[in-house]
Amino acid sequence: MQALQLTKFKHPPDLREVDDPTPAPGEVLIRIGGAGACHSDLHLIHDFDESLVPFKLPFTLGHENAGWVEELGAGVTGLEVGQPVAVYGPWGCGTCKLCLEGRENYCTNQAQLPYAGGGLGRDGGMAPLLLVPSARLLVPLSDLNPVDAAPLTDAGLTPYSSIKRSLSLLVPGSTAVVIGAGGLGHMAIQLLDALTTTRIIAVDSNPDALRYALDAGAAHAFAPGPEAIMEIRSLTRGVGAELVLDIVGVNDTLAFAAAVIRPLGHLTLVGIGGGSFPFGFFTAPYGVSLATTYWGSLPELVEVLALAEAGKVRAEVVRYELADAAKAYDDLAAGRVRGRAVVVP
Ligand code: NAD
Ligand code: ZN
Ligand code: ZN
Secondary structure, eight states, X not given: OEXXXXXXXXXXXEEEEOOOOOOOTTOEEEEEEEEEEOHHHHHHHHXXXXXXXXXOSOEXXXXXXXXXXXXXXXXXXXXXXXXXXXXOOBOOOXXXXXXXXXXXXXXXXXXXXXXXXXXXXXXXXXXXXXXXXXXXXXXXXXXXXXXXXXXXXXXXXXXXHHHHHTGGGOOTXXXXXXXOOSHHHHHHHHHHHHHOOOEEXXXXXXXXXXXHHHHHTOSEEEOSSHHHHHHHHHHTTTSOEEEEEESSOSHHHHHHHHHHEEEEEEEEEOOOSOOOOOOSTTSSOTTOEEXXXXXXXXXXXXXXXXXXXXXXXXXXXXXXXXXXXXXXXXXXXXXXXXXXXXXXX
């Protein structure tokens, strides 16, 4: 089969011929319905190397996957061939306490593993077939098409997990600021809208993304800069926002976040832009909680899929054929994707 593989760091991925995988005992082979192109893949391709990640090359890209069960390895029960499933993306050891809680994104044995998931050190979903190491990593779908489900496994799950942590702050009259209204951001806006009564403010440097953020449920949308800080401070009567999700994560967006967060607010860093923020007594309002976040838990994925099955959130999908998968990443890098680029092999 053909697969879009990362063969060298700091080098564009290649569409290559690889062997069809077959499931060993306990494994499940998935026929891919959709594989999302995440901005993290752009960081992986262009910014990362062997010194940062323990991944052995080559491997197939694509860590945001859904499809149909194609073949069950010996001993796998509870799934049927042809059944539609979403793939839980972070693959941990499966046996530590956090993995047993369904939080494989925070597996305490991750450092001993040469991968973080399919598409992250092991073969991912930018190919017709994906080998999943265990049925524990699959969530059955009912009405949702795998193409629409794929982005929910990361672009949906990651903001869902960070919003859920801050739900107690998002009471009526509160404000949430989403910086970066792309693949994750357009889902963050819809999730905030579906789960809370908070006023949603989007910030993005791309005017198309700002228009789209308003369609997705934001009450206001601003280009970043001092004027946007003044607008947000004025909208919140000088107090600031209860939650700021920085889904870009460069120095400028972190400084922006610190300028619009209110005392006791949550400033959550989602974006892997490589920026940093000085943590000191006077660098943010008193009582602000600063947190990074990585992906989400398996129970949270079940919840996001349930929200989508109920019609409360929907990933905006731009489809690409596998032959055009490299173009999906080029379009993502150039800011030409509205919502999520999904490769449909
Ligand atoms: P995307 O390209 O779809 O969206 C990024 C958006 O940010 C775009 O709309 C872009 O215009 C905007 N943007 C870029 N620079 C900006 C700036 N300086 N100020 C304001 N807006 C700016 O990307 P995505 O797939 O949504 O991913 C977003 C970030 O989240 C990436 O850094 C990605 O690696 C990261 N990510 C993190 C996790 C996690 O678990 N923490 C999971 C997935 C993705
Ligand atoms: Zn991702
Ligand atoms: Zn573990």
